[in-house]
Amino acid sequence: MKAYLFPGQGSQFLGMGKNLYKNSHLAKKLFQLSDEVLGFRITSVMFEGSINTLKNTKYTQLAIYIYSVIKAKILDNFEPDMVAGHSLGEFSALAAISVFSFEDGLKLVNQRASIMQNICETTxxxxxxxxxxxxxxxxxxxxxxxxxxxxxxxxxxxxxxxxxxxxxxxxxxxxxxxxxxxxxxxLPVHGAFHSPIMEPARKKFKKIIKKISFKDSKYPIYQNVTALPVIKSYDIKRNLVEQLTYPVKWKQSIKNMMKDGAVSFTEIGPGNILQGLIKKITKNSS
CATH class of the missing domain: 3.30.70.250 (Malonyl-CoA ACP transacylase, ACP-binding)
Structure with missing residues (x-):
């Protein structure tokens, strides 16, 4: 069984997405759509921005989401048996498997990043x-x-x-x-993510996510909060909200995926941070 994994913050790099934009018509279309939906040129930040700008939470999360989902959308053989995403990566995974639209995911990530950035600046x-x-x-x-x-x-x-x-x-x-x-x-971050300090962000995000339409998933997604497979839209929504103050159970998620039959793990996104973690988890489990 094939598992697809989507990374979170920390996997960004300078110029990310530029080659995708040049070489794929669909990628170009989705990058342009991102600029339209957000009302500013996130593509400029991704393609030409400084690494310091890209490190800013409100840009980092958007850049990784856009890049990861586009990579999944342009794959010829994206047919997962199961998926998981590390923190922010859950949003990329859910857009890739069409639990919500690319645009709705973009709006959610944008507002989530903005809320989190505000908490970082006041704590x-x-x-x-x-x-x-x-x-x-x-x-x-x-x-x-x-x-x-x-x-x-x-x-x-x-x-x-x-x-x-x-x-x-x-x-x-x-x-x-x-x-x-x-x-x-x-870590080079200015906030205490996945901790009780993010409680004000959780409350705000709960109100925002209610307005977005979710579908049940065709494939099990192993969510950070429980490390268990989830399909129902209301469970997915709840877990995305709780994720802001709960720990990311990545090691537990991967072990459960292996237990449920995963034999290959493909990382979709910038970098290969998750592959390094997978090697350590699988080595420890063998």
Whole structure:
């Protein structure tokens, strides 16, 4: 069984999409449609913008969504048995399998990114990747801290992202190093994504998503919040909203896909970040 995976933030690169625009009529049409729907030239940011501009959440999420969905749409043999997306990548996956239209997905991602950016600007949050410790140890250390700090991305064995207030993040990272973390890498983001700090964003996004029409999925999508296969539109909607404050259960999703018969994983989007995670997950499961 074939699984298709869609990446989230962090996979962007300078000039992304330029070759697709030049070489595919359908891609060109969808890039132009993106500019029209958004009311500004996202293509300019993607094709000619600086890397610093592209790193801005409100542009990054749009660029990755557009690029990933277009890549899926121009594939000759896009026939998945199951799909999954890492954080933002869930929106790309859902547009690719026509749970909602490309345009509606674009509107959702645009508003989601804008809401998240606003939270980032009014709070002091951050994220860090912790290598070399068991999940249970990191979970316990986060739980014992008196600030807001939680596991936010279960990426692969012995690689867990934590997210929360900067002060709590510093305390927890310091302690995790003392008890044996092999490496801790602070992510270049200005927000505590997938944490309780995003609760105001979750409330706003819940109102926005109600206005968008969703269809039941033809293929199971393994969503971040539960790591389980979902088909019904109302479940998909609910999970997309909850995703803002819940951890991304990526490792668990991939293991469940394998258990349900996935033998090949194809990443659709910029870069190959997810392929690296898949190798570590499958190695650990064999």
């Amino acid at each position: 002091h949050g951050g994220m860090a990747v912790v290598f070399g410790l068991k999940d249970s140890i990191i979970e316990e250390v986060c739980k014992k801290d008196h600030g807001i700090i939680v596991p936010s991305n279960y990426n692969c064995p012995e690689q867990l992202v934590i997210s929360g207030e900067i002060s709590a993040l510093k305390r927890v990272c310091f302690f995790l190093k003392k008890i044996g973390a092999k490496r801790i890498f602070t």
